[in-house]
Amino acid sequence: MDGVIMHTKHVSTGTDLTLKATAVCLYYKYSLLPMSITLRQPSPLVDGVSITPNGTILEVKWQDSAPSRYHAYWIRHNCHCTDCMETESWMKRIPARNIPRKLTLGKAEIDNGSLVVTSNEDNHTMRYPLGWLKSVSYSTEDLDEKSTQKDIKYKTGPVQTFEYEEISKSGDIYFDWIQAIENDGLAIVKNVPCEDKKVGEVFDVESRDNVTNIGFTELPLEFHQDMPYSESPPGLQLLHCTRLDPSVEGGASVFVDLHHAAEQLQKEYPEHFATLLKVPATFQKIHDEDERPSFIVYQRPHISVNTKGKVNAVFWSIYTEGPLQVPEELVEPYYAAYFKFAELIENSPTKIRFQLKPGDCASFNNRRMGHGRETFKLNGGVRKLQGLYINIDDFKNRVKIEYLKRGNLQNLKRIGDQCGS
Ligand SMILES: [Zn+2]
Incomplete structure (x- = not known):
């Protein structure tokens, strides 16, 4: 009481x-x-990345688990480059007005443990550590696995x-x-x-x-x-x-x-x-x-x-x-x-x-x-x-x-x- x-x-x-x-x-x-903690995770193995023909969804095929799909807006909004994010504090720097309302992804490739993607409308090159990308996957399986309930x-x-x-x-x-x-x-x-x-x-x-x-x-x-x-x-x-x-x-x-x-x-x-x-x-x-x-x-x-x-x-x-x-x-x-x-x-x-x-x-x-x-x-x-x-x-x-x-x-x-x- x-x-x-x-x-x-x-x-x-x-x-x-x-x-x-x-x-x-x-x-x-x-x-x-x-104390020290680390959010760095081992890089998961990837079988391939692809972008849908209309450029709005990126798919990553993980070697050890079901594929994850990421929407173009999501990808752009979560860019890890220093213009878009304060990497020490994980704080975003990108205001909504800077994300093109029509947005498509150009090309995607894996480079040294990172995913590198470009966006067409604003010509931005984005880079994401694969361990991080996997940890924030929002596939149904991954959301269920991460659920706090x-x-x-x-x-x-x-x-x-x-x-x-x-x-x-x-x-x-x-x-x-x-x-x-x-x-x-x-x-x-x-x-x-x-x-x-x-x-x-x-x-x-x-x-x-x-x-x-x-x-x-x-x-x-x-x-x-x-x-x-x-x-x-x-x-x-x-x-x-x-x-x-x-x-x-x-x-x-x-x-x-x-x-x-x-x-x-x-x-x-x-x-x-x-x-x-x-x-x-x-x-x-x-x-x-x-x-x-x-x-x-x-x-x-x-x-x-x-x-x-x-x-x-x-x-x-x-x-x-x-x-x-x-x-x-x-x-x-x-x-x-x-x-x-x-x-x-x-x-x-x-x-x-x-x-x-x-x-x-x-x-x-x-x-x-x-x-x-x-x-x-x-x-x-x-x-x-x-x-x-x-x-x-x-x-x-x-x-x-x-x-x-x-x-x-x-x-x-x-x-x-x-x-x-
Ligand atoms: Zn960026």
Whole structure:
């Protein structure tokens, strides 16, 4: 559950690394070290290149895979020459007006690991490294292979756990940890030091009176994501249990994979699925009685898909749902679909339950997992969790860089950030 906005922060790339919260220091630990990555790829072998008679499509026949076709506009727009592209930063220099509206390709040949092509109308000679050209092929097979929404094996077993000390000492174990979050949506780090430091970037989840947020009570919490009313909800959440007195009863953490439930809805109830793609639910944060009031209302469908119809985001939180504001004829279909989706989430085979102990840090992807909590009784004791959010772009970047450091060019899986790929 989110805290008051003032006390929360989505930490993102380039953030101030003087952060004191232990869990986030662990997360950023290896980004401080000098590193090198390379996007250079071995040159794939080519059987031949050809241009269609009308000059609008270039085809490359790869020796080891299906051919790729590139349109003349695409070829011209992605020219790698220094007039068209800043090669150090991969930034384009070519404005749309410089691409002829009628454009045909003249001749194409392979020269020393590069494709060299000329365009007729503006007499431009273009050059592309073959490794790069293959990596950005948009054939159906290649797009499927690179898709970040590929079918995955959903986790139904125990959560992967890691030791704080081991992650601190080994970049490879760090990589295993963030990969576990990428693959399963959730991993636990054990024995994270419980320094009770007050820093602006963390929020505390502790039972107290006069709360503005149900997270700060003894009540159970249904599966939810934090802050779906935000245009960019938090990416990762690091939820660190810093204190749990022996007198405290209950309060187990529960998690569910919302992407699994959405895919189940798609498979078994396609009509309901279509409704939840189309009808915008209302999400809101309204704290009108606060000293610092909030009034945020955001309408978005519960589920979104990429161009291939694969689920690429889910937004779910009963706590921050506001009144539906859609045309009348959509209200009943919405509720039928909403009830079914809620049922699938509640009964999901991916549901998992465990008790966080002091030193345990549940690290999970808020874009993919719903989290909740069973009811608890303090019985005079203290139960304290410290939470921290990490921006989804930062997580995506960090995992990708770790892959690239190891020469692995694969794309990430199921990040839940509505990426179109
Ligand atoms: Zn050029």
